[in-house]
Amino acid sequence: MDSTKKIGNTDDDDGFLLRMGLNDNKAGMQGLDKEKINKIIMEATKGSRFYENELKKDQQVNQRIEKMMQLKDKITSQQLLKAQLQVDKHALDLEQSRDLSCTIVHIDMDAFYASVEMRDNPELKEKPIAVGSMSMLSTSNYHARRFGVRAAMPGFIAKKLCPHLTIVPLNFKKYEEVSKQVREILAEYDPSFMPIGLDEAYLNITEYLEERQNWPEDKRSYSIKRENIAKNGKQDVTATDELKSNEAAHSVSPILFEDNISITEEQLVATSQLCNEEQRDKELLLNSVVFGTSAEEVVKEIRFRIEQKTGLTASAGIAPNMMLAKMCSDQNKPNGQYRISPDRQSVMDFIKDLPIRKVPGIGKVTEKMLKALGILTCTELYQQRALLSLLFSETSWHNFLDVSLGLGSTELEKYGERKSMSIERTFSEINTAEEQYSLCQELCRDLAQDLQKEGLKGKTVTLKLKNVSFEVKTRASTVLAAVSTEEEIFVLAKDMLRTEIDGVAPLPLRLRLMGVRVSGFLNEEEKKYQQRSIINFLKPGKQTDTALLQSGKSSHEHFTKASETTHRESFFDKKRAARQESNQELLINKPANKQNLHDIKSLINPVEETNDTIGSKNLNECQSLTCPVCFEEQRSSNLEALNRHIDKCLNGILEKDNAEISASENSWENSHHFSPDSKKKMSEICQKNKMNKSVDMIESTKVADSFTSISTEAFPKVVANTGKEREHSLLSETASNTYLEQNFSSKITSLENTEQVEKPEYTQETEPSHSSGAIEDNVLVCPVCNTEQKTTDLSLFNRHVDICLNKGIIQELTEQIVCPIKSQDVCNCSLGSMGRGHQYMNPTTGIKRPGLTTPQSTSKKAKQSNSKQTIETFLK
DNA sequence: CGGATCGAC
DNA sequence: CTATGTCGATCCG
Numbered sequence: 001m002d003s004t005k006k007i008g009n010t011d012d013d014d015g016f017l018l019r020m021g022l023n024d025n026k027a028g029m030q031g032l033d034k035e036k037i038n039k040i041i042m043e044a045t046k047g048s049r050f051y052e053n054e055l056k057k058d059q060q061v062n063q064r065i066e067k068m069m070q071l072k073d074k075i076t077s078q079q080l081l082k083a084q085l086q087v088d089k090h091a092l093d094l095e096q097s098r099d100l101s102c103t104i105v106h107i108d109m110d111a112f113y114a115s116v117e118m119r120d121n122p123e124l125k126e127k128p129i130a131v132g133s134m135s136m137l138s139t140s141n142y143h144a145r146r147f148g149v150r151a152a153m154p155g156f157i158a159k160k161l162c163p164h165l166t167i168v169p170l171n172f173k174k175y176e177e178v179s180k181q182v183r184e185i186l187a188e189y190d191p192s193f194m195p196i197g198l199d200e201a202y203l204n205i206t207e208y209l210e211e212r213q214n215w216p217e218d219k220r221s222y223s224i225k226r227e228n229i230a231k232n233g234k235q236d237v238t239a240t241d242e243l244k245s246n247e248a249a250h251s252v253s254p255i256l257f258e259d260n261i262s263i264t265e266e267q268l269v270a271t272s273q274l275c276n277e278e279q280r281d282k283e284l285l286l287n288s289v290v291f292g293t294s295a296e297e298v299v300k301e302i303r304f305r306i307e308q309k310t311g312l313t314a315s316a317g318i319a320p321n322m323m324l325a326k327m328c329s330d331q332n333k334p335n336g337q338y339r340i341s342p343d344r345q346s347v348m349d350f351i352k353d354l355p356i357r358k359v360p361g362i363g364k365v366t367e368k369m370l371k372a373l374g375i376l377t378c379t380e381l382y383q384q385r386a387l388l389s390l391l392f393s394e395t396s397w398h399n400f401l402d403v404s405l406g407l408g409s410t411e412l413e414k415y416g417e418r419k420s421m422s423i424e425r426t427f428s429e430i431n432t433a434e435e436q437y438s439l440c441q442e443l444c445r446d447l448a449q450d451l452q453k454e455g456l457k458g459k460t461v462t463l464k465l466k467n468v469s470f471e472v473k474t475r476a477s478t479v480l481a482a483v484s485t486e487e488e489i490f491v492l493a494k495d496m497l498r499t500e501i502d503g504v505a506p507l508p509l510r511l512r513l514m515g516v517r518v519s520g521f522l523n524e525e526e527k528k529y530q531q532r533s534i535i536n537f538l539k540p541g542k543q544t545d546t547a548l549l550q551s552g553k554s555s556h557e558h559f560t561k562a563s564e565t566t567h568r569e570s571f572f573d574k575k576r577a578a579r580q581e582s583n584q585e586l587l588i589n590k591p592a593n594k595q596n597l598h599d600i601k602s603l604i605n606p607v608e609e610t611n612d613t614i615g616s617k618n619l620n621e622c623q624s625l626t627c628p629v630c631f632e633e634q635r636s637s638n639l640e641a642l643n644r645h646i647d648k649c650l651n652g653i654l655e656k657d658n659a660e661i662s663a664s665e666n667s668w669e670n671s672h673h674f675s676p677d678s679k680k681k682m683s684e685i686c687q688k689n690k691m692n693k694s695v696d697m698i699e700s701t702k703v704a705d706s707f708t709s710i711s712t713e714a715f716p717k718v719v720a721n722t723g724k725e726r727e728h729s730l731l732s733e734t735a736s737n738t739y740l741e742q743n744f745s746s747k748i749t750s751l752e753n754t755e756q757v758e759k760p761e762y763t764q765e766t767e768p769s770h771s772s773g774a775i776e777d778n779v780l781v782c783p784v785c786n787t788e789q790k791t792t793d794l795s796l797f798n799r800h801v802d803i804c805l806n807k808g809i810i811q812e813l814t815e816q817i818v819c820p821i822k823s824q825d826v827c828n829c830s831l832g833s834m835g836r837g838h839q840y841m842n843p844t845t846g847i848k849r850p851g852l853t854t855p856q857s858t859s860k861k862a863k864q865s866n867s868k869q870t871i872e873t874f875l876k
Numbered sequence: 877c878g879g880a881t882c883g884a885c
Numbered sequence: 886c887t888a889t890g891t892c893g894a895t896c897c898g
Contacts, residue, residue, distance in 0.1 A: 135889075137889095196884085198885085363883045363884080477877095
């Protein structure tokens with residue numbers, strides 16, 4: 001059994017089982033040795049639900065590895081040889097564009113939270129401490145680490161390892177403040193430095209260094225202060241606190257000077273005096289220290305200033321790129337720094353024996369997979385590059401290659417736009433639906449608040465559940481109109497929660513965690529539209545009271561129970577108030593001349609579920625349903641049946657002529673005369689029918705069309721136009737989408753034409769779309785492989801085309817290889833992982849290094865252009 | 877698109 | 886008793 005679990009990753013922690021042996025446990029010192037630590041952890045762990053789940057996950061990884069090994073066995077030496085050529089060509093390109101001109105610094109505060117706590121409470125100084133709670137620790141000081149107490153370890157286990165451990169609760173406000181102080185310093189060296197979390201940052205000091213070369217000494221000297229450290233991180237300073245902090249501050253400076261590679265004697269005019277003259281209290285300074293002009297000196301200066309200002313130490317790495325800098329800062333931690341000289345040899349020397357696990361972006365799983373291939377160090381990573389290119393996805397092996405060549409980004413990306421916002425909570429088991437719903441709502445409320453702070457609205461809501469066995473599930477649903485309020489989010493979350501509850505009924509869902517996430521945020525353009533189009537659904541005077549009465553049967557009980565609580569009542573009160581408010585707001589914004597457009601768009605927007613009674617089932621039960629295509633009222637109240645009908649309807653229309661389409665266009669146009677209720681129904685139908693894409697299309701029509709003028713420069717008008725549509729239909733899942741896209745985009749376009757003054761770009765071209773050749777003839781011919789397809793199902797057909805395209809690309813990539821590996825095989829064992837968040841981006845890649853993309857790269861871009869070309873030639 | 881997973885802090 | 890919270894990315898179906 002492999003019990004090398006890594007649950008979290010904070011600071012320089014390395015997982016609480018796997019790497020225990022790497023603890024710096026000097027003989028005779030206080031602490032535990034590796035075996036003891038493992039034993040204690042095992043005892044505390046084994047048999048727990050958590051552990052069982054860990055085993056399960058481990059097995060999954062093992063299966064992945066097995067698959068990979070099977071694939072590996074199928075690889076012929078021929079293939080490997082070809083791959084080698086390909087990879088080496090790529091490597092050559094990489095090598096040629098190696099950039100050593102930048103000086104990148106990575107600053108990493110040592111055991112940040114713990115250090116802050118120790119600074120502010122000297123009693124903790126000599127003790128092993130950890131910051132966090134009995135259930136989870138965020139970090140530990142170095143003393144505690146000798147006992148195996150690590151970040152991401154539950155406190156109760158840490159206590160078993162180290163009974164004297166002091167666990168300090170988190171004080172985020174404090175850490176944020178300290179972090180701010182540090183950042184103020186960093187900004188002086190690189191105004192656009194890139195903070196990572198509270199305790200880390202990347203700086204590009206290339207420019208700064210140049211400037212500094214001619215600086216006089218006095219511009220590079222700093223006095224050693226002993227006072228005013230006390231103020232730092234303190235909000236309400238009492239007299240005794242001040243004293244304490246001063247004491248803490250006094251002992252701070254010597255820490256820095258212990259640094260083996262830090263300040264030299266010349267720089268420090270009188271180190272020893274500092275200690276001797278302690279009784280000389282509040283005098284501003286004793287001595288000053290002057291720093292040189294080299295990168296090392298600059299970083300020493302930064303660390304010195306950080307320490308003077310905050311009383312905390314930091315480690316740092318200096319290197320020609322971010323990946324290397326990050327690994328450097330790890331080298332002499334704590335309170336040390338390390339530099340890789342900006343020459344290739346130095347870089348390679350550093351990389352050489354580096355365990356792959358040290359590489360940012362290579363985590364527990366990837367490490368294990370690579371280990372299975374006999375790859376432990378970066379050198380081996382390089383040696384196996386050909387094999388890796390056959391076993392892993394392109395992004396993955398590119399990343400591996402970058403790593404093994406010591407390449408990384410030098411661009412500290414500005415913080416990008418947020419992609420999602422979420423909230424989740426862990427709790428002791430909750431198994432009643434009633435509590436689950438109310439918890440869900442609470443989460444929605446909190447999330448809505450957070451969203452509001454940033455003025456965000458998103459189209460996708462994801463519900464996350466973890467049961468008491470630690471199994472995690474996520475359920476997502478995306479709607480056409482972005483949501484942001486508690487009510488809007490809850491409507492969706494509740495729905496998903498309900499299906500999950502129903503899914504296991506009559507057994508209860510036994511949850512230990514619930515989370516809600518909103519993603520798919522609108523850009524500014526979209527925001528305007530959504531805001532206006534939602535007006536129609538907020539009819540004043542809609543009584544929530546009647547809605548309450550419509551609650552479904554099974555959960556009715558829960559609901560009524562819940563509604564007895566004051567919490568519930570306030571919820572509905574708030575809801576009512578909110579609704580009225582938004583009505584007023586929105587009505588003010590509503591421009592009269594856009595009535596048509598809005599109404600149409602409204603139809604496609606999902607409805608505000610007015611009867612959002614908790615857990616209500618079958619909203620549709622008592623309503624008659626109208627097909628949005630043929631506009632016949634449907635007998636069945638069953639949504640699925642209706643959906644099938646609509647599908648038929650759509651397909652039927654698709655095969656007919658454009659005349660038909662314009663007819664139904666009219667229907668749509670007229671439909672805004674319908675009662676709010678039927679609108680609602682239709683929107684619901686749209687939503688259930690997964691026609692999201694068509695609206696995406698409409699939303700993007702504006703944007704897309706505004707680009708048309710540009711794209712026509714490159715492509716003949718007709719091709720650009722039809723090509724675009726064809727591509728969309730290829731990418732779309734269903735025929736209905738295709739139809740609706742055509743239908744709606746032309747509709748919208750014509751409506752937009754009335755807005756010429758405002759948006760002249762929409763007036764260009766965009767003739768009513770003609771259906772593509774494949775559809776016209778009623779015979780589907782794949783534009784890629786040129787074979788006639790048996791199916792008349794458009795979505796199946798599209799899928800085929802998709803596969804064909806992919807095949808072609810893979811084929812092209814491996815054209816010389818005797819027996820090409822199928823794309824599926826490749827994918828099967830690709831890493832699901834090379835996570836490269838924006839905030840916590842893998843410095844290795846993820847950033848455009850101009851000139852590094854090879855012409856024959858099969859990046860997504862290439863794929864796209866490839867498919868475009870194929871389609872275009874097909875259309876000729 | 878939705879779901880699962882990885883990786884980071 | 887007691888195993889986090891938030892985020893972004895990637896891959897697959």
